[in-house]
Amino acid sequence: MSTSDRGAWRHAARAFRPHRTIPAIVVAALLAAAAILTLVGAIAATAGSPVRLPALERTMGWAAANWADPATLVASSLACLAGLVLLGFGLIPGRPRLIPLASADPNSVVGITPGAARRHLASVADQVDGVSRARVRLGRRRLDVRVTTPLREPGDLPERVTATMEHHLEELAPLRPPRVRVDVRHRGH
Known part of the structure; x- marks a missing residue:
């Protein structure tokens, strides 16, 4: 991957990074209540x-009087742990919702949903001669294509499907192209 590709990948990853709104809302509400x-x-x-x-005086009186109580220690430890987990969710980005694609314009970011990419690539594999049905699983670094054929001897079918998928991946131009793995299954009529 060249330097410009890495820069494009970082830009796209930042643009498509999912927002952690629910943990952010919970943390913001708790902090706002405490601040008020x-x-x-x-x-x-x-x-x-x-x-x-x-209610607050009773809670504070109970907490102040019972710091040595194991229940108080467990409750405060769980509250601290929950806060750290929420903070971690806020800081660590989730998986992107879109697959970033290469663009001729460095100021634009283009993406496709994984579902749309799977459907498109499955329809491409379906068009290869000898394929009766194709299913596609798209992982982070690998594209698994399972094709069903009525042919008893598939011959070069796996190579043709692999070449077709790699060609269409080049046209689609994901910033991190996955490795293609083809599995051929025979299903007689």
Whole structure:
């Protein structure tokens, strides 16, 4: 992969990176609630009349009195772990929802959904002479093509399907082209 291809890959990966909205909303809501409670408490304490929230006072009194209690330690450890997990979800990007494709314009990013790529490549494999049915699995680095043929002796069918798939992958131009693996199965009529 050349330097320009790596740059295009990084640009496309950034553009197609899925957003982690649910963990972000949960973390934002919890932080906003904590900030509002802290702000209200600070303003009330500064004004000379602390806020009295009975449920919060009971919880704080229980937590302050029972730090040595194993249940308190387990609950606080789980809360800390949940916060770290949510933070990790927010920082680590998920799998892209689109497969980035090469573009002649360096300022544009083009992509195709994995489902559309699978359907397109399966229809391409179906058009090869001797293939009655084709199924495609598209992984991160590999394209598995399973073709069914009525021929008892497939001969060079795997090579023809492989060549056809590689040719169409060149036309489709994914930034990271997968390796093609073809599996031929015989199904008599």
